[in-house]
Amino acid sequence: xxxxxxxxxxxxxxxxxxxxxxxxxxxxxxxxxxxxxxxxxxxxxxxxxxxxxxxxxxxxxxxxxxxxxxxxxxxxxxxxxxxxxxxxxxxxxxxxxxxxxxxxxxxxxxxxxxxxxxxxxxxxxxxxxxxxxxxxxxxxxxxxxxxxxxxxxxxxxxxxxxxxxxxxxxxxxxxxxxxxx
Ligand code: FES
Ligand code: FES
Numbered sequence: 001x002x003x004x005x006x007x008x009x010x011x012x013x014x015x016x017x018x019x020x021x022x023x024x025x026x027x028x029x030x031x032x033x034x035x036x037x038x039x040x041x042x043x044x045x046x047x048x049x050x051x052x053x054x055x056x057x058x059x060x061x062x063x064x065x066x067x068x069x070x071x072x073x074x075x076x077x078x079x080x081x082x083x084x085x086x087x088x089x090x091x092x093x094x095x096x097x098x099x100x101x102x103x104x105x106x107x108x109x110x111x112x113x114x115x116x117x118x119x120x121x122x123x124x125x126x127x128x129x130x131x132x133x134x135x136x137x138x139x140x141x142x143x144x145x146x147x148x149x150x151x152x153x154x155x156x157x158x159x160x161x162x163x164x165x166x167x168x169x170x171x172x173x174x175x176x177x178x179x180x181x
Pocket of ligand 2: 125
């Protein structure tokens with residue numbers, strides 16, 4: 001009996017992948033729509049930083065642990081280092097650059113953390129701020145324990161956690177007193 005190609009084991013088949021292949025992707029970032037041509041292997045974080053030029057989204061661990069790369073994707077906080085940019089096709093994304101008010105003044109959470117001196121080197125700030133936006137949207141009056149729990153996925157290598165919690169509590173006071181934009 002003669003053998004045919006369909007009898008080859010999976011390991012013996014060769015798959016041809018063009019490493020330079022690109023895909024067209026359309027994303028809206030901070031209200032602006034970007035038509036991008038990108039390799040499928042690239043992360044959303046790299047594309048936001050390198051192709052769109054918004055370097056406020058920081059990269060720390062690049063494997064989903066530190067939270068520095070957190071952006072909002074369709075309203076949900078997401079780790080941009082873990083997401084392929086092609087997965088964001090059609091998405092509405094907000095980065096730290098999109099957080100300030102239209103007149104350029106700080107978002108109440110930025111204002112509160114500024115007042116509470118929540119950051120030292122500030123490398124972690126974009127991630128903490130974006131995570132806090134989601135936290136206070138879903139729970140406008142969190143307890144201290146809830147703040148610590150909800151932000152436990154963000155790491156600060158300067159270890160300024162107490163001042164960050166203070167900043168969130170300041171934000172709660174500011175927003176609940178009518179200081180929110
Ligand atoms: S850089 Fe994305 S979680 Fe650390
Ligand atoms: S303030 Fe330096 S990493 Fe958080």
